[in-house]
Amino acid sequence: MFIRNHWYVALWSKELTRELSWRTIMNERIALYRTESGSPVALQDSCPHRNLPLSKGKLIGDIVQCGYHGLEFNSSGACTKAPGLECPPTWAKVRSYPVVERNNWIYVWMGDAQLADESLIPSVFGNMSDPDWHCVIGDIHVKGGYRLIVDNLLDLSHLAYVHGTTTGNPEVAELADLQTDATDESVRITRMMRDVVPAPAYKYYGNYSENVDRWQVTNYYAPSYILINNGSYAVSDRPATPVDAATERCHWGFQVYHAITPVTENQTIDHWCVALEQHMLKPEDRELWESQMINVLREDHEVYEAQQEWIEMRPENNNDVLTRGALPGDRALIAARQIQRRLHNLEARSAGGKAENAALATSR
Numbered sequence: 001m002f003i004r005n006h007w008y009v010a011l012w013s014k015e016l017t018r019e020l021s022w023r024t025i026m027n028e029r030i031a032l033y034r035t036e037s038g039s040p041v042a043l044q045d046s047c048p049h050r051n052l053p054l055s056k057g058k059l060i061g062d063i064v065q066c067g068y069h070g071l072e073f074n075s076s077g078a079c080t081k082a083p084g085l086e087c088p089p090t091w092a093k094v095r096s097y098p099v100v101e102r103n104n105w106i107y108v109w110m111g112d113a114q115l116a117d118e119s120l121i122p123s124v125f126g127n128m129s130d131p132d133w134h135c136v137i138g139d140i141h142v143k144g145g146y147r148l149i150v151d152n153l154l155d156l157s158h159l160a161y162v163h164g165t166t167t168g169n170p171e172v173a174e175l176a177d178l179q180t181d182a183t184d185e186s187v188r189i190t191r192m193m194r195d196v197v198p199a200p201a202y203k204y205y206g207n208y209s210e211n212v213d214r215w216q217v218t219n220y221y222a223p224s225y226i227l228i229n230n231g232s233y234a235v236s237d238r239p240a241t242p243v244d245a246a247t248e249r250c251h252w253g254f255q256v257y258h259a260i261t262p263v264t265e266n267q268t269i270d271h272w273c274v275a276l277e278q279h280m281l282k283p284e285d286r287e288l289w290e291s292q293m294i295n296v297l298r299e300d301h302e303v304y305e306a307q308q309e310w311i312e313m314r315p316e317n318n319n320d321v322l323t324r325g326a327l328p329g330d331r332a333l334i335a336a337r338q339i340q341r342r343l344h345n346l347e348a349r350s351a352g353g354k355a356e357n358a359a360l361a362t363s364r
Contacts, residue, residue, distance in 0.1 A: 001147070002026045002262060003223040003343045005111030007121050009259035009271045012137070013104045016040055020064065022055040024263045026110055030097060031055040035062040041075045042097035042108045048079075049092065104128050104137075105259060105271065111347070122221040125257050125273075133275045134286065136293045140270040140301050144308035145319060146224050146262040147337065149270055152300055153226045153258060154333040156191055156216050159199075162299050166292050167230075171196035172216075178328060182335040185222040185343075189332035190245055191215060195235050201292065202232055205285065206252030211235045215245040220336045222343060224260035229253070252280055265319055266308060272297055 010023045010032060021032050022045045031045035031054045045053045047066040057067035063080060065072045071092060072081040079092035098109035098116035103125040109116040127133045142149065152158060157176070159168030176191040192215045198208040206212070214232040221227075229246055231253035233239070243250055254276035261269045274293040281289055311317055326334065 001340060001344050002110075003340060003347065005109075005115050005347060006223045006343075007100065007107040007109055007116075007118075008224075008261045009105045010042065010099075010108045010261070011106050012139075012271065013101055013106060016101075016106050018059060020055045020057065020059060022053060023269075025108060026262050027264055028110070029053065030108060031064065032099075032106070033059060033064070035075060039075075040099045040101050040106050042099040042106075043073065043075075043077055044095040044097075046094065047071055048094060054094070122225045122227070124219070124221075124227050127255060127275050128257065128273050132278055134278050134281055136274045136290045138272055138294060138297065140272065140297055142268045142270060142301060142304045142308075143266065144268060144304040145266050145311075146260050146268040147320070147340065148304045148307050149258070149260050149268060149300075150220065150224055150226070150336055151321075151333045152303065153228065154187065154189060154218055154220055154336055155329045156218060156228070157327075157329045158303075162303060163296050164200075166201045166296055167199050169197060169199040172199070176216075178331070180331040180335060182332075182339070185339060187220040187332050187335045187339070188217060188246070190217045192245065198232070202252060205281065205289065206232060208232075208234060208252075213238060215243075217246045218332065219246070220332070220339075222336075222339050224258075224262070226256070226258040226260070228256040230255065249277070249280075254280070266312065268304075270297075 004026065008025050010025060010030065016032055016034055018034055023030055023032060029045040031043045033041050035041060043054060043064065045055050047054055047068060049071055050068055052066060052068040054064050054066060057065050062075055063072045070083045071079055073094055074080050077094040077096035079088035082088040082092055098113050100107045100118055100121065102121060107121055128135055157173040160170050160173035171193055175196055176193050179190045181188045194213045195211045196214060198206065198212045202208060202212065212232045212234055217229045219227045231245065231249035233251040237251065254274060257273040259271040261271065263269055307321065311319060311321065
């Protein structure tokens with residue numbers, strides 16, 4: 001279930017250079033590069049002549065030259081030269097995708113270019129470029145559909161069983177008070193755990209020797225972005241005024257960001273970042289912290305791929321999970337799936353209407 005009229009992260013800013021590269025998003029292969037002025041460019045990665053990927057060619061200034069027969073294309077996708085012809089043929093053009101660089105990510109708009117709206121890019125990932133924050137970043141290539149990852153991140157009770165050596169313990173699953181709120185294109189689930197034993201990572205990095213109040217607030221932004229705010233304080237330090245769990249971390253905590261990009265129906269790239277304020281992590285603990293966070297993502301990765309293996313053994317499930325019921329912690333992921341389904345259906349109706357209008361115009 002793809003939602004095209006939205007922005008998707010293609011790659012990290014540091015990965016985009018003056019060398020041609022490519023990525024696949026929703027079954028579309030895209031050639032990517034920077035112009036001489038540093039601006040990002042995203043073009044359909046296929047020469048319209050014989051379909052050699054343009055990323056196999058070379059850059060001449062800001063022009064992409066096909067590596068097969070030498071056709072040249074500018075950053076808007078127009079053919080500027082066809083060897084042997086005075087003027088390029090009218091069919092010689094490739095799609096140019098709207099592209100934006102923000103938050104250390106390169107975003108590509110996959111739908112109708114006329115609908116591209118930069119305000120739809122979530123504005124909550126700014127800490128990734130803040131020098132006062134320490135960031136661990138990476139990509140996970142998942143042999144699984146993107147909705148499996150969104151589901152996982154909207155039900156953090158799994159920390160008790162998947163991440164029990166670091167950020168999870170039984171209290172996360174058994175003693176959390178849950179609150180779920182949803183809008184047309186976002187979901188927030190707040191998990192508050194009061195007077196609980198700190199999980200191993202909290203005990204070590206937060207230097208806790210007593211029970212804590214701990215919270216996890218997961219924010220989902222359509223189609224597939226996640227921000228998780230984690231915070232805690234010792235019960236003996238409980239403030240008189242309630243904290244804002246959505247934004248505060250208090251004594252110790254961190255944030256997690258995910259830009260989840262569907263490659264195909266059953267392949268996904270999860271661009272992730274774990275960020276915490278510099279003062280919350282001793283310099284001598286950075287290497288341990290980084291290795292633990294990388295391992296947390298690997299643990300989730302194993303879950304996604306095991307799920308996908310089961311799904312693909314049962315084609316009647318339409319490449320999705322088959323659940324017999326829901327638990328209280330599922331409310332947020334159910335709300336997110338309702339948003340995805342509504343946006344997908346809106347696009348399908350719009351595409352159907354355009355096709356009908358085109359057919360009527362042709363018949364006249």
